[in-house]
Amino acid sequence: MFDFAPSDAADKPLLYRELCEAADALTSDEPDGIANMANVAALVWGFVPDLNWAGFYRVIGDGLVLGPFMGRPACIRIPLGQGVCGTAAGEARSVLVEDVHSFPGHIACDANSRSELVVPIVVDGAVKAIIDLDSPLPSRFDDEDRDGFEALAAILAARI
Numbered sequence: 679m680f681d682f683a684p685s686d687a688a689d690k691p692l693l694y695r696e697l698c699e700a701a702d703a704l705t706s707d708e709p710d711g712i713a714n715m716a717n718v719a720a721l722v723w724g725f726v727p728d729l730n731w732a733g734f735y736r737v738i739g740d741g742l743v744l745g746p747f748m749g750r751p752a753c754i755r756i757p758l759g760q761g762v763c764g765t766a767a768g769e770a771r772s773v774l775v776e777d778v779h780s781f782p783g784h785i786a787c788d789a790n791s792r793s794e795l796v797v798p799i800v801v802d803g804a805v806k807a808i809i810d811l812d813s814p815l816p817s818r819f820d821d822e823d824r825d826g827f828e829a830l831a832a833i834l835a836a837r838i
Contacts, residue, residue, distance in 0.1 A: 682724065693726070715745050730788060730790055731811070734746055740757070742808065752787045760783055762794045770800060770805050771798065776816060776819075794813070
């Protein structure tokens with residue numbers, strides 16, 4: 679049985695260090711990428727406060743396809759370049775949005791989402807998947823969150 683939990687969710691550098699350590703421990707010996715994404719989605723849900731959705735989209739062909747997640751049902755397919763997720767995947771860069779209603783072309787899978795952070799997982803120079811985080815709070819995410827999830831994406835790059 680696994681029982682991972684953050685020591686102090688208010689201390690973001692510590693929280694992300696512990697999240698990365700837990701993700702590393704859970705995924706290091708597992709070759710199945712979907713299983714690894716599922717466990718990491720559950721870890722993120724348990725570690726990071728104030729989320730209403732946390733999970734993955736996988737790059738398949740010219741779009742994103744829903745992967746493992748925690749939260750309400752979500753959009754199944756998103757074209758590259760559209761919405762926050764498609765923009766992050768299409769441009770191979772993290773996108774932090776303080777107010778999703780001000781993001782041109784935002785795709786609203788959950789009307790309660792107010793802010794979003796999307797981090798690409800890059801393998802051999804190509805985006806293979808993205809980590810998507812939504813919050814019902816405006817301005818929920820900051821540079822520390824982005825840095826923490828970019829560190830997590832680097833760990834997962836060899837494991838999905």
